[in-house]
Amino acid sequence: MKIAEDLSRVEETEKGDDLPNIVINETYCKGCGICIDFCPTDVLEMRGNLVAVKNLEACTKCQLCDLRCPDFAIQVF
Amino acid sequence: METAATPKKTKKAKQTPFDYSKYIRGGKLPHIWCPGCGHGIVLKSLLRAIDTTGRSNNDFALVSGIGCSSRTPGYVDFNTLHTLHGRALAYATGLKMAKPNLKVIVTTGDGDALAIGGNHFIHTCRRNIDMVIMVYNNYIYGMTSGQFSPTTAQGMIATTSRYGNIESPFDVCKMAEASGATFVARGTAYHYGELEKILYEAIMHKGTAVIDIIDSCPTYYGRFNKFKTPSEMMEKIEKEGTIPLKQAAGLPPEKLQGKLIRGIIYKKERPEYTSEYAKLVEKAGGKSK
Numbered sequence: 189m190k191i192a193e194d195l196s197r198v199e200e201t202e203k204g205d206d207l208p209n210i211v212i213n214e215t216y217c218k219g220c221g222i223c224i225d226f227c228p229t230d231v232l233e234m235r236g237n238l239v240a241v242k243n244l245e246a247c248t249k250c251q252l253c254d255l256r257c258p259d260f261a262i263q264v265f
Numbered sequence: 266m267e268t269a270a271t272p273k274k275t276k277k278a279k280q281t282p283f284d285y286s287k288y289i290r291g292g293k294l295p296h297i298w299c300p301g302c303g304h305g306i307v308l309k310s311l312l313r314a315i316d317t318t319g320r321s322n323n324d325f326a327l328v329s330g331i332g333c334s335s336r337t338p339g340y341v342d343f344n345t346l347h348t349l350h351g352r353a354l355a356y357a358t359g360l361k362m363a364k365p366n367l368k369v370i371v372t373t374g375d376g377d378a379l380a381i382g383g384n385h386f387i388h389t390c391r392r393n394i395d396m397v398i399m400v401y402n403n404y405i406y407g408m409t410s411g412q413f414s415p416t417t418a419q420g421m422i423a424t425t426s427r428y429g430n431i432e433s434p435f436d437v438c439k440m441a442e443a444s445g446a447t448f449v450a451r452g453t454a455y456h457y458g459e460l461e462k463i464l465y466e467a468i469m470h471k472g473t474a475v476i477d478i479i480d481s482c483p484t485y486y487g488r489f490n491k492f493k494t495p496s497e498m499m500e501k502i503e504k505e506g507t508i509p510l511k512q513a514a515g516l517p518p519e520k521l522q523g524k525l526i527r528g529i530i531y532k533k534e535r536p537e538y539t540s541e542y543a544k545l546v547e548k549a550g551g552k553s554k
């Protein structure tokens with residue numbers, strides 16, 4: 189699991205085994221909104237110019253956000 | 266919506282996300298592309314396709330011309346060549362002739378490949394030299410701020426067509442097939458998984474493989490043509506504007522109006538240029554590579 193070289197700038201939502209982990213690299217994210225618009229369960233939202241997690245429980249780990257992110261900026265596991 | 270929302274109680278098995286880091290040059294990210302530019306999605310599909318081949322990074326060479334799409338090789342840890350505008354295929358041909366064992370992949374734009382580089386495009390296809398030509402088709406010259414390109418549809422707005430484009434666009438796939446390419450396909454950035462499979466097949470093919478990749482430039486094409494967001498562009502142009510080959514086969518022409526066909530459109534075996542050249546060298550008494 190490697191997304192950034194500079195891990196200190198990564199916001200990690202680590203909530204134990206039951207919930208998904210959504211990792212957003214704030215240095216890479218350009219706030220294009222693609223991940224938000226294509227998330228089937230409305231997990232993500234825009235905060236300022238960057239994407240943020242709004243409703244972690246609803247995440248199904250479908251990884252659509254990762255696969256359509258043009259910026260290598262979001263991963264879910 | 267292609268993925269149904271599963272109820273949150275049914276916990277899905279942990280799925281490891283794809284690790285792109287072994288293909289990215291250290292310190293090169295974030296990339297230069299604008300927010301929502303489709304080029305990054307295309308690059309990720311390519312990296313996953315390359316990973317499926319199981320071959321080492323050194324077996325590949327990425328070659329490009331000039332344009333936003335042509336920035337691709339700068340970010341990846343393969344053999345790479347960033348050359349002149351329109352001349353990617355000329356360099357790629359030279360490279361392939363000198364190192365026939367390399368898998369050459371050309372990342373080029375609709376302007377780079379089909380306007381200034383149009384002549385190289387048709388003759389590369391005609392020779393059927395073994396390489397993958399990925400046309401990042403965003404219908405515009407992104408890098409130089411949005412002039413129309415040979416694929417811009419009639420009526421669309423660009424910096425050089427403020428009242429609507431009056432030229433007819435090329436169909437990249439028809440042009441490739443007519444010119445002699447032996448693998449012709451179309452994918453989109455929106456259909457990232459399908460694109461990954463097409464790219465894998467293209468890499469495995471021996472001969473010229475052309476993939477028309479419908480992609481988006483929100484900064485110019487999107488803004489000029491009143492698309493509100495990058496995702497709206499992807500939805501309207503890439504999702505609603507295309508139809509899979511299988512589905513299209515059963516439909517009357519009026520249902521296909523305004524839709525581009527996706528998938529592997531044409532595939533054929535035909536003698537490949539570097540192999541023929543090696544045979545020729547042998548025939549003339551020389552030593553082939």
Ligand SMILES: Cc1ncc(C[n+]2csc(CCOP(=O)(O)OP(=O)(O)O)c2C)c(N)n1
Nearest residue numbers: 331332333334350374375376377406407408
């Ligand atoms: C010989 C030459 N002519 C013109 C240019 C200016 N130029 C740079 S990129 C480009 C077009 C890029 O468009 P495209 O290939 O579609 O790529 P995109 O930026 O849209 O990805 C042009 C005309 C140049 N660099 N060199």
Ligand code: SF4
Nearest residue numbers: 217218220221223257
């Ligand atoms: S798709 Fe990627 S770059 Fe765009 S907002 Fe989401 S995480 Fe950020």
Ligand code: SF4
Nearest residue numbers: 227247248250251253
């Ligand atoms: S993995 Fe799927 S459900 Fe979870 S945030 Fe990403 S797109 Fe939404």
Ligand code: SF4
Nearest residue numbers: 298299302333407482
């Ligand atoms: S100008 Fe267009 S093609 Fe170039 S990086 Fe920006 S969105 Fe992409």
